[in-house]
Amino acid sequence: MTLSLLAMIKKIFSEEISVERTLVLVKPDGVQRGLIGEVIARFERRGLRLVAAKFMQVSQSLAEAHYAEHKGKVFYDGLISYITSAPVMAMVWEANNAVAAVRQTVGSTKPAESAPGTIRHDFGLEVGRNLIHASDKPETGEREVALWFKKEELVDWARDIDKWVFEK
Ligand code: IDP
Ligand code: MG
Numbered sequence: 512m513t514l515s516l517l518a519m520i521k522k523i524f525s526e527e528i529s530v531e532r533t534l535v536l537v538k539p540d541g542v543q544r545g546l547i548g549e550v551i552a553r554f555e556r557r558g559l560r561l562v563a564a565k566f567m568q569v570s571q572s573l574a575e576a577h578y579a580e581h582k583g584k585v586f587y588d589g590l591i592s593y594i595t596s597a598p599v600m601a602m603v604w605e606a607n608n609a610v611a612a613v614r615q616t617v618g619s620t621k622p623a624e625s626a627p628g629t630i631r632h633d634f635g636l637e638v639g640r641n642l643i644h645a646s647d648k649p650e651t652g653e654r655e656v657a658l659w660f661k662k663e664e665l666v667d668w669a670r671d672i673d674k675w676v677f678e679k
Pocket of ligand 2: 647
């Protein structure tokens, strides 16, 4: 009891690090253009740990639930038809502060404004064909992972190299 309280206090005051899970989708354009492997390679070599993956056709209801925050916007209908137009590769990646790290590797929403070296910059030109989705906040990551994957599809595992990727 005392020990776990101590551990909690230590965690709150000593570090900003938190293990996060983030949802990544290779969108239909990324799949059609043969970029699934490229996207996976970038997250793998950065050190993130894969927790789940499935190749799937997105239903209308899943698309609407996923993009609920954009309902009513001018691009909403186009966005729903884009994401349901062909299969996607849905994945969950995990790391300390994974959400921000993955968004950084993905690049800005508009490929034309994304930094060189990011996925959206290196493979895209237009916002309506920006190849990839990544959760934007830790809370969004939790919500989206739960929306796209059942609990039993998420694999809890450790890698032998984790100590060479994560300091703590
Ligand atoms: P994000 O994917 O970087 O989080 P959001 O603002 O959440 O960006 O928008 C969700 C998705 O909606 C974008 O990735 C893009 O596919 C699409 N989108 C956003 N803004 C526009 C737009 O102005 N025109 C067309 N599509 C858009
Ligand atoms: Mg978003």
